[in-house]
Amino acid sequence: MDVSCAFPTALHSPDHIALAERLGYHRAWVYDTPQQSPDVWMTLALAAERTDRIGLGPGVLVPSLRHPMVNAAATATLAALAPGRVAVAFGTGFTGRRAMGYGAIRWSFMESYIRAYRALLRGETVEWEGALMRMLHPGGHAPDRPVDVPILVGALGPKGNRVARELGDGLFATLQPPDFMTEHRWVAYLEWGTVLGENEDEDSEHARLAAGPGWALSFHGAYEFGGPEAVRALPGGEEWLEVVESAPPGRRHLAVHSGHCVELNAADEAAWRAGGNGTLRDVTLSGTPGDIRRRLDDYRSRGVTEIVFQPCGPDIAGELERFRDVASP
Incomplete structure (x- = not known):
């Protein structure tokens, strides 16, 4: 490969x-x-x-x-x-x-x-x-x-x-x-x-910065392909949606995709802090x-x-x- x-x-x-x-x-x-x-x-x-x-x-x-x-x-x-x-x-x-x-x-x-x-x-x-x-x-x-x-x-x-x-x-x-x-x-x-690292936790600062943007795609993708209900099924999903839905409907795509594949945006940070990071190994490599x-x-x-x-x-x-x-x- x-x-x-x-x-x-x-x-x-x-x-x-x-x-x-x-x-x-x-x-x-x-x-x-x-x-x-x-x-x-x-x-x-x-x-x-x-x-x-x-x-x-x-x-x-x-x-x-x-x-x-x-x-x-x-x-x-x-x-x-x-x-x-x-x-x-x-x-x-x-x-x-x-x-x-x-x-x-x-x-x-x-x-x-x-x-x-x-x-x-x-x-x-x-x-x-x-x-x-x-x-x-x-x-x-x-x-x-x-x-x-x-x-x-x-x-x-x-x-x-x-x-x-x-x-x-x-x-x-x-x-x-x-x-x-x-x-x-x-x-x-x-x-x-x-x-x-062998004993590194999923919520380490290194994990958040290096793998967090990829982990956030699980929320971005769930929202775009499955809607709010698909996001609610994710750990930290309610907290993520609270941030996104605070924006006017016509601007929510800007809140979703800000920082996409580069850094965590405000909604991603909220989900990470709420324990969503527990899925890091499942949704990223x-x-x-x-x-x-x-x-x-x-x-x-x-x-x-x-x-x-x-x-x-x-x-x-x-x-x-x-x-x-x-x-x-």
């Missing part, structure tokens, strides 16, 4: 990707979350200039954020800067849409988008929004077509799995491992967490080195071929090193 990393795109992400390369990580994925992050393509271009080996890619692109020609041109640019190292993942939009108050895009739109995007990279003429277009880049403006990069599709259910099987080269999964992972030859699975290795073995047996670890907290270098030592001893 390949060991990769991911970053909630930040100004220092290119340096962290260069560090990940030195530590031996297989690939670095960065998030397409414009409401809280620098531009994903600019970040990847800077990382390409600072690295020689590590794979690079956006994980995941949300189609509604850009015209397919824009993503095709950006992909071609990155492929020229980092030949043979680029992969691209697409998703329907969790943080990339819900943090702006939108729902996920339809799978029918995703399917049409990926078909157009792939055809553009092949150099074909495609119809999009009623107009015919193709990549017209002359020499020196982009690599010659076709531009061949693997595409992963973020899918949790049967509709997404069909699109991934028909149009993708693999699966990009997170939150809940889908049963159909074994149907794909390449499965990248995104996880958050931290390596805990956190535990002693032995605990984590057992979880990784389980993922491997279920079809994961690439574990993708997102470090959090003030010591990104230390988190990358500790996870590398556990996952690739």
